[in-house]
Amino acid sequence: MKLKFMLLMSFVILILAACSTAQNGDRSESNKKETETTGQANETKGLKTANFETLTGNEFTLVAKEANHQLNKETSVNAWTFNGSVPGSQIRVTEGEQVKITLKNELPDPVSIHWHGIRVPNEMDGIPGVTQNAVQPGESFTYEFTAADPGTYMYHTHQEAVNQLDKGLYGSFIVEPKEKTYDRDYSLMLDEWMSNPEESASSMSGMEHGNMSGMDHSNMSGMDSSGQSSGDSSQNGQAMGHNMANYDIFTINGKSGDLIEPLTVKEGEKVRIRLANIGFLSHKIHLHGHNFKVVAIDGQELNEPQELKDQLIAIAPGERYDIEFTADNPGEWYLECHGDMEGTDGMKAKIQYEGTTESKDQANQNESLSEFSFINYGGAKNGEFKLYQQYDVEYTMDLNTQMDRENMVFTINGKTFPDTESIDVKSSDLVKVKLVNNSKVDVHPMHLHGHFFQVLSKNGEPVQGSPIVKDTINLNPGDEYVVAFKADNPGNWLFHCHDLHHATAGMVNIVKYDGYQPNFTPDPDANNKPE
Structure with missing residues (x-):
């Protein structure tokens, strides 16, 4: 049985809705495996892995391959994995380390790896047709960068990611600080799957697909302009009323x-x-x-x-x-x-x-509780940016939806990618972006590649507590956020909705640095699909 969001037909369509609310991984010889036994804690460092291995060191190999994966006692799936598990092998490095990671593709389709939240050189960002060609079956690609910023990050495919990520192609990437302040450390990746993907797929058969696949990207520097149509990529399920309850x-x-x-x-x-x-x-x-x-x-x-x-x-x-x-x-x-x-x-x-089996607790998933807000949380401190300072570039993103013939598309300023107007910057520019969600029901978690931005305000209310620095900002319908960043990492960088169904159906923009030229040659036969 195939997995949660399975491409067993060319016409699987899904749309995001808010949540109401082993191992045997091939590695380079320099890798160190932190834990060998499933579920065994490492008492020395307080690390724990569930069904995946943890790799330390600074040279790694990630093998993209198929593997059977057990979701619960009743359901197993044929997953696409990194190193044979879902999530894939966890990578743990120390801040400031130079890392070298080789991706080997043993899957039947091209893949890539995006280092989500990590500031990498543009050519290492893993976006097919934008920063590299997709890695073909049987081939390899090596990523090299410095893990400069301690924190919790992820890695995942960015080739036709709305499908491939949904099959299991992801893992966690932890950059540990040089001095730790905690004794025990757990990484938990949250996800959703379908127990009956065949039924969901058959209910979607015959629908048309979205914008990213088969588009002419010739107006984008470095994009694959082959104009090939895959016929299997994408997701306009909101217009068709797709029921997210299929994720069960x-x-x-x-x-x-x-x-x-x-x-x-x-x-x-x-x-x-x-x-x-x-x-x-x-x-x-x-x-x-x-x-x-x-x-x-x-x-x-x-x-x-x-x-x-x-x-x-x-x-x-x-x-x-x-x-x-x-x-x-x-x-x-x-x-x-x-x-x-x-x-x-x-x-x-x-x-x-440890040492106790006494349970003091009962689960209560329907208990009414308040939600945490970062707008006025933590100690006040001056951040890098202020709401009303002078900026070199100011840009507004109107996030919305509209009908394109019988399909719903997801727009930025009334246009879909690759026809969206890029955010054009020069190195060292200070950039302020206002994001406004004018969609009626859709939630848009907007993710910027290659940079961190500071959140300056929400719905007109300035951030009052700790400076909030992020790479993904979630906008509910009607929300308005103002964020700012410094253009200090030359390249062509995606700024897109991380509900990849929305991205695939058009909600993608590009931060373009003046004069930047990609250092790869787009291959018209690579089948590059950046979402």
Whole structure:
């Protein structure tokens, strides 16, 4: 049985809706495997892996290949994986390390790897047709960059990613600080799958597809201008009323329900949990039984975070939230998703104190709790940018939808990619972008490649607490955010919705540096599909 969002027919269509709410990986000889046994904690560093291996060192090999993957006790899928697991092998390096990662493609289709949130040179960004040609079956590509910024990041395919990522082609990438302040460290990747993808696919048969595949990209420097049509890429399901309830298995690190490994802690430890959303639905996470702090968002540390209790952390596609708590309440507690979708109950992990089996907790995914907001959280501190300072470039993104014949498309300033107007910058420019979600029902998590931006305001309200530095900003209908960044990484960089169904159907822009020329030659036979 194929997996959650399976391309068993050329016409699978899906649209994002908000979440209501082994191993055997080939590695270079210089890789060090942090844990060998599934679910075994490393007591020295406090690391724990679930069903994937953790690689340390600075040279790695990731093999894209098919493998059977068990989601829960009832459902297994034929996944596309990095190194044979979902998520793929976790990569852990120390800030400032030079890393070299070789992708080997053993899949039947071309692939690539994008280093989500990591500031890499443009030619290492992994975008087929924009920064490289897609890696063909049987071929390899080597990525080299410096892991300069400590934090929680991800890697995933960016070749026809709306389908390939949904099949399992992703993993976590952790850049550890030189001096750690926590004792135990867990990385949890949140995702959704379908238990009956064949039924969903058949219900979608005959529908047309979206904008990214088969477009003439000749007006973009470095894009594949072959104009080939794949006929299998994309997603205008909103117009057709696609039911996101087809996603009925929610996973943590590729597992759901009883297959999710407990998060083991010792009394007195400071525990960091890195929550990363690689899926297409937003997820609201509740930590039971403990006060906690939100210490980092999108990998960037917050200033003087305050303690919280019983607040939901809403994590949109592409976002990462790091929380920390002191293990001061022995027993068994839940970390769970809140909402009423069928899969919600499966996204639940136990926090289990060593030496105790006493359970003080009961899951309650429908409990009414307030949601965390970063707008006035943490200690006030001057950030790099101010809302009303002088900027070299100011740009407004009107995010919306419209009908194109019988299909729904997702637009930026009334246009779909590649006809969207680029954000043209020069090196060292200070850039301010206003993002406005004028869609009636759609949520748009907008992700900028190659840069971090500072969030200056939401709906006209300036950020008052800690400076908030991100690479993905989630806009609910009616939301307006103002963000700013410095143009300090030359290249052609995507700025797109990380609901990849929306991106595939047009919601993509490009930050273009004046005078930049890609250092690869687009191959018309590479079948480059940047989304």
